[in-house]
Amino acid sequence: MSEDIIHPPLLAQTDSATNPEHVQWMRQAMQMAEIALAHGEVPVGCIFVRDGRVIAQARNRTNKLRNATRHAELEAIDEILADKQWTPALTPYPLSETTLYVTVEPCIMCASALRQLGIKEVFYGCENDRFGGCGSVLGVNAEVPHPAHPAYEAKGGYLREEAIMVLRRFYITENANAPVPKSKANRVLKTTITPQTSLQSQA
Amino acid sequence: MLDPDPDSLEEVVGRFIDGDLDDLIPEENLPFTHLKLVQDEEEEVMSAVRTEQAWVVALPDPKQAADTLKWLKISGLETADMDHLKRIRKQSSQMTLLLTYTRTHPSPPSLPPALALPAPYTLLVPRSAALTQTSLQLKNTLWPTVYAPRRKHEAEPWARARVQWACAAMRRVVQEARAARARGELPIAAYVPVPHDDETRAATQLSKPLIAGDTRVSAAHPLRHAVLNAIRAVAEYRAALPDASPPPASADAVSEDMREACEGGGATRNGTHYLLTSLTLFTTHEPCIMCSMALLHSRVKEVFYLIPMDKTGGCGGAACVPGLKGVNHRYAINRWRAGRDWAVECGLEVGPGTDA
Numbered sequence: 001m002s003e004d005i006i007h008p009p010l011l012a013q014t015d016s017a018t019n020p021e022h023v024q025w026m027r028q029a030m031q032m033a034e035i036a037l038a039h040g041e042v043p044v045g046c047i048f049v050r051d052g053r054v055i056a057q058a059r060n061r062t063n064k065l066r067n068a069t070r071h072a073e074l075e076a077i078d079e080i081l082a083d084k085q086w087t088p089a090l091t092p093y094p095l096s097e098t099t100l101y102v103t104v105e106p107c108i109m110c111a112s113a114l115r116q117l118g119i120k121e122v123f124y125g126c127e128n129d130r131f132g133g134c135g136s137v138l139g140v141n142a143e144v145p146h147p148a149h150p151a152y153e154a155k156g157g158y159l160r161e162e163a164i165m166v167l168r169r170f171y172i173t174e175n176a177n178a179p180v181p182k183s184k185a186n187r188v189l190k191t192t193i194t195p196q197t198s199l200q201s202q203a
Numbered sequence: 204m205l206d207p208d209p210d211s212l213e214e215v216v217g218r219f220i221d222g223d224l225d226d227l228i229p230e231e232n233l234p235f236t237h238l239k240l241v242q243d244e245e246e247e248v249m250s251a252v253r254t255e256q257a258w259v260v261a262l263p264d265p266k267q268a269a270d271t272l273k274w275l276k277i278s279g280l281e282t283a284d285m286d287h288l289k290r291i292r293k294q295s296s297q298m299t300l301l302l303t304y305t306r307t308h309p310s311p312p313s314l315p316p317a318l319a320l321p322a323p324y325t326l327l328v329p330r331s332a333a334l335t336q337t338s339l340q341l342k343n344t345l346w347p348t349v350y351a352p353r354r355k356h357e358a359e360p361w362a363r364a365r366v367q368w369a370c371a372a373m374r375r376v377v378q379e380a381r382a383a384r385a386r387g388e389l390p391i392a393a394y395v396p397v398p399h400d401d402e403t404r405a406a407t408q409l410s411k412p413l414i415a416g417d418t419r420v421s422a423a424h425p426l427r428h429a430v431l432n433a434i435r436a437v438a439e440y441r442a443a444l445p446d447a448s449p450p451p452a453s454a455d456a457v458s459e460d461m462r463e464a465c466e467g468g469g470a471t472r473n474g475t476h477y478l479l480t481s482l483t484l485f486t487t488h489e490p491c492i493m494c495s496m497a498l499l500h501s502r503v504k505e506v507f508y509l510i511p512m513d514k515t516g517g518c519g520g521a522a523c524v525p526g527l528k529g530v531n532h533r534y535a536i537n538r539w540r541a542g543r544d545w546a547v548e549c550g551l552e553v554g555p556g557t558d559a
Contacts, residue, residue, distance in 0.1 A: 066442045067435060067438035067478075067501075068497075068501050068502075069497045069500055077426065078424075081423070090423045090424075090425075094425070107500075108496040108499075108517075108527075109492075109493050109496035109497050109500060110493075112492040112496065112558075113426055113493045116425055116426065116491075116493065117426070129529065130283075130530065130531055131496070137527055137530065138492075138522060144492070144522055146514070147515065147555065147556035148556040188277050190277065192278075192279040194279065194307060194308075
């Protein structure tokens with residue numbers, strides 16, 4: 001029943017969003033999202049890649065740390081900056097040669113953090129309608145001017161449907177962390193995915 | 204070790220020392236101004252009502268309402284930006300069901316054959332909730348619309364005692380920023396005081412103030428901003444409470460549509476001892492976009508700052524994060540009057556390109 005409702009990805013996305021190199025990296029980010037799910041965290045995962053190798057991988061830890069700002073990206077950034085191998089000396093833009101792969105579009109907070117650190121570029125899975133900082137809600141990566149930090153490119157659509165489905169799997173389970181859990185016994189896992197309606201300008 | 208507070212601060216604080224603590228201070232005499240987040244668009248005449256096309260379907264039999272609503276819930280057609288519209292319109296005996304916007308579904312949505320419904324058609328519906336009774340009446344002629352007058356974050360009355368509380372907090376955060384400068388850091392600090400009223404104090408379970416300076420120099424970490432450090436201090440304080448109930452801190456990690464797609468309702472976060480809910484944050488400099496969004500994720504109630512950061516700030520400068528369309532929480536922004544003078548006297552200036 002669901003097959004006829006799933007729309008094919010928009011043509012403009014197909015060119016880049018199926019690029020095997022990016023998809024392969026995104027698959028590793030997706031594994032981090034799965035780990036987050038297994039730990040009762042919102043399943044968002046990411047990896048940072050420099051010179052063809054993964055220098056950090058992380059996932060959300062907001063519940064564990066009781067801190068709504070501990071998104072996957074900030075967790076990984078802390079690892080990179082604390083590691084002398086990857087940050088021998090602090091430069092103004094320590095991530096200028098580093099690419100981020102993250103399963104969900106970075107939120108406004110993370111998008112700003114990445115710009116402040118001079119990230120080279122960002123590839124993400126699904127867009128984030130409520131908090132997206134790379135065009136969905138605010139274009140912190142490029143559109144919003146900054147007197148010092150260069151803009152960066154953020155491209156979406158890589159393993160998009162998998163990114164959406166892992167989030168749905170999280171929200172359909174009883175969130176044991178909620179103070180007064182809401183019964184989710186009647187929930188149905190939706191499998192239909194609507195296409196991205198507008199392609200954000202991504203640079 | 205610290206210099207005494209400058210005269211400008213003493214002068215401002217001094218104005219609120221004498222007098223009845225319960226006196227309400229008129230807005231124009233407050234030591235800060237309240238930033239209006241959203242400019243409400245007037246929709247008081249039909250031509251001003253913003254609309255868009257939606258797919259609707261007539262229900263031949265009113266008894267079909269329950270079944271079609273049930274199907275609609277799992278159909279994937281509903282989107283969060285339809286929340287201001289009622290799902291069913293009743294006109295005399297005719298019932299019509301709202302399906303989805305044509306923007307998201309350019310072709311007519313397919314309906315379950317079992318329900319034997321006629322073909323959907325398009326109709327203009329209001330784009331937003333009604334803010335006034337007049338606009339509600341106008342909008343209801345198009346499609347039944349939710350009435351949601353804006354009350355939140357309108358300027359609230361300030362009693363003298365509460366103004367004194369705010370002055371003391373601002374003074375404390377300035378001290379901390381000067382201490383940060385003395386340590387070789389950027390002169391930026393953030394402070395979450397114990398709430399002024401007993402009720403909020405009890406509800407937020409915050410019995411001691413938390414303060415943080417900027418540490419990006421000593422930590423060799425460009426993101427160790429005062430506001431993020433303060434948020435972390437609150438998190439650690441809460442984690443250390445003996446009876447800390449488990450935190451639902453994940454609420455914001457992604458689109459809530461996702462959550463709604465599964466549970467068919469908004470996320471619930473009950474209890475105000477959640478992150479920075481109901482708490483006020485004072486800071487010397489307008490928070491950067493990262494920190495402004497971190498405060499939104501943390502559900503802070505209001506933010507006060509001294510120095511606007513026109514080129515990098517996320518609370519009215521380069522962007523106004525809590526005023527963005529789509530975000531699921533709003534907090535009030537208050538800018539201290541003549542804050543820049545005060546900050547300059549205290550040596551709290553930073554470059555215009557700095558993310559505070």
